[in-house]
Amino acid sequence: DTAVSQTPKYLVTQMGNDKSIKCEQNLGHDTMYWYKQDSKKFLKIMFSYNNKELIINETVPNRFSPKSPDKAHLNLHINSLELGDSAVYFCASSQGPGLYTFGSGTRLTVV
């Protein structure tokens, strides 16, 4: 059983499109995160939810909107995709401070 699963694994889309990435965890963790990893491997937090409530919203364009229908799911919707949005997006869940379980990532390529 995959602990944190993300879909899709790869996503290639044109500029201006709207796309979603889904994340599900079966670990029973209360907190989930979205991180963006750029081409230089730098990881930056985007959002965090605790039990369906938004607790962290870093400086992210409002084209990015997270949605957490329940504490096991945290989806990321991106409107009007831009070239600079190309990156690997990682979902993670946490059992305690800093103890993250990461998903396998979604490689988004905007052309």
Add this chain to the structure above:
Amino acid sequence: AQSVSQHNHHVILSEAASLELGCNYSYGGTVNLFWYVQYPGQHLQLLLKYFSGDPLVKGIKGFEAEFIKSKFSFNLRKPSVQWSDTAEYFCAVKDTDKLIFGTGTRLQVFP
């Protein structure tokens, strides 16, 4: 806010060589420190963590790290690397509700 610096961007070693990767965090007080590893094409995994107590912490796969408060450092070490240690290594510090990652160090180990 906390920040993390990893000064070694790319390290190349032969098998059996010793490894030390540098990590410095920005300010003191109580800190929770972590090393995560990302093998090629995979998600991040926790290598080891420091919360309190013995400043020398041991992790998986023979890795260890030493917390030196006076130097704001948490360097990662391994006495003898293997080809399978080829990966990206990220130091991280907990900052309120999230992890702040360093820019990563790419380790290449040649047989």
